[in-house]
Amino acid sequence: xxxxxxxxxxxxxxxxxxxxxxxxxxxxxxxxEVGCGQGAVGVRLAAAGHRWTGVELxxxxxxxxHRRLESAGVPGTVLHGSLEAVGAAEPFDVVCAFEVLExxxxxxxxxxxxxxxxxxxxxxxxSTPAWQSRFGPMDTAVGHFRRYDPPALRALLHDAGLVDVxxxxxxxxxxxGLEAVRNQLARRRIVAEGASVADRTARSGRLxxxxxxxxxxxxxxxxxxxRAVQRAYPRTGTGLVTWGRRGTSGEGS
Numbered sequence: 001x002x003x004x005x006x007x008x009x010x011x012x013x014x015x016x017x018x019x020x021x022x023x024x025x026x027x028x029x030x031x032x033e034v035g036c037g038q039g040a041v042g043v044r045l046a047a048a049g050h051r052w053t054g055v056e057l058x059x060x061x062x063x064x065x066h067r068r069l070e071s072a073g074v075p076g077t078v079l080h081g082s083l084e085a086v087g088a089a090e091p092f093d094v095v096c097a098f099e100v101l102e103x104x105x106x107x108x109x110x111x112x113x114x115x116x117x118x119x120x121x122x123x124x125x126x127s128t129p130a131w132q133s134r135f136g137p138m139d140t141a142v143g144h145f146r147r148y149d150p151p152a153l154r155a156l157l158h159d160a161g162l163v164d165v166x167x168x169x170x171x172x173x174x175x176x177g178l179e180a181v182r183n184q185l186a187r188r189r190i191v192a193e194g195a196s197v198a199d200r201t202a203r204s205g206r207l208x209x210x211x212x213x214x215x216x217x218x219x220x221x222x223x224x225x226x227r228a229v230q231r232a233y234p235r236t237g238t239g240l241v242t243w244g245r246r247g248t249s250g251e252g253s
Contacts, residue, residue, distance in 0.1 A: 006047065007040040007068045008216025010209060011178055011223060012171070012239065016098065016127050017041070018227040019170045019241045023125055025050075029093035032117055034083060035100035038209060039065025046074040053077045053092075055085055083113060091119035098127040102144045111160040118246040124162055128153065130169055130240035134179070137186035153242050162244030171237035174226040179238050 009017055020041075024031075028049040036042045036054025038061045045052040046069065054076070056062040062080040069076045079085040095114050104110045111124075118124060129139065129147040139147060150167050157165045171178075210216055230237060 005072065005213070006216065007038070007043050007072075008210040008213060009040050009219060011219055012175065013040060014219050014223040015170055015174060015227060015230060016239055016241070017044070018230070019168060020096075020098070020125065020127065023123075023241070023243055024048075025093065025123070030090070031094040031096065032086065032092040034095065034097040034114060035103075036065055036078065037061050037098075039068040039078065041096075041098060042076055042078070043068050043072045043074060046076040047072060050094075051075075053079065053086065053089075055079045055081065055083055057082060083117070086117065089117075092117055092122060093119060094123045094125060096125040099129070101126055102128050102139075102146055102148070103142075105145050107145075108156060108159065111156055115160050115162065115246055120246055120248040122246050123243060124157065124160075124246065125241070125243045126153075126157075127239060127241045130171075130238055134238065136179070136183040138179070138182040141186040148240055148242075150240060150242070153240065157242060157244045161247060163247045165242070165244035167240060167242040168234040169237035169240055170230050170234075171239045172230045172233040174223065174230075175238035 021044075024045070028051065030051045031045055031053070033042055033045070033052065033054045036056045037058075039054060042052050042054045042065060054062075054065055056065060056078065057080075059080055062078050066078045069078065095118050097114065101107050101110060114124060129144065130150070132147045132149055132152075135144070135147050150169070154165050154167060210219060
């Protein structure tokens with residue numbers, strides 16, 4: 001499937017996908033995506049031949065993801081609910097969660113639960129907002145408990161039993177401009193004041209989402225130079241991608 005036939009990514013999503021795609025297995029693998037949103041990443045994974053399962057708390061987003069799978073004509077499974085909806089399935093080769101961990105108050109417990117769904121040697125792949133010092137109005141508006149400094153998130157992954165933990169930053173330089181615009185929008189109450197953290201989290205996956213294929217093509221074309229630049233600055237940016245493997249028997253952390 002060509003890029004033009006895939007669901008559109010946001011501007012940030014396009015920058016992030018440039019990093020994530022390079023870390024995924026090159027052979028068909030079973031992949032669990034926690035907090036799959038509207039399925040823009042999931043359809044890409046399924047179209048690449050992976051056996052993809054997505055789980056999503058927000059009913060509206062889950063339905064959109066299901067429709068997108070059907071429209072693309074690729075196999076995949078969307079489960080509406082918490083991770084308990086996955087049940088006692090066979091462990092996955094990859095568990096991924098993009099812009100999810102920062103929405104969870106007990107992030108250490110969430111990581112342990114995600115690791116439990118990995119086979120030994122399997123890959124956990126995450127993205128989060130970077131740098132707690134950059135926590136701003138939009139973080140509050142969309143239900144973030146925190147942002148992550150790279151050493152702190154690496155330590156959390158080690159504590160969850162992962163080995164070969166590594167990370168890289170992305171979003172240099174476009175992410176800084178996007179973040180400034182989003183913070184300004186949040187100051188104008190783009191998300192209803194007084195909404196619960198759960199409500200703000202549910203809405204977060206629907207904000208800034210392009211709806212048309214044409215918008216997706218324009219986003220990909222428009223972010224091309226910025227994706228090229230960010231590859232030269234893997235230690236600078238507003239977004240963080242972190243990964244590690246579940247240890248095999250006898251392999252320490």
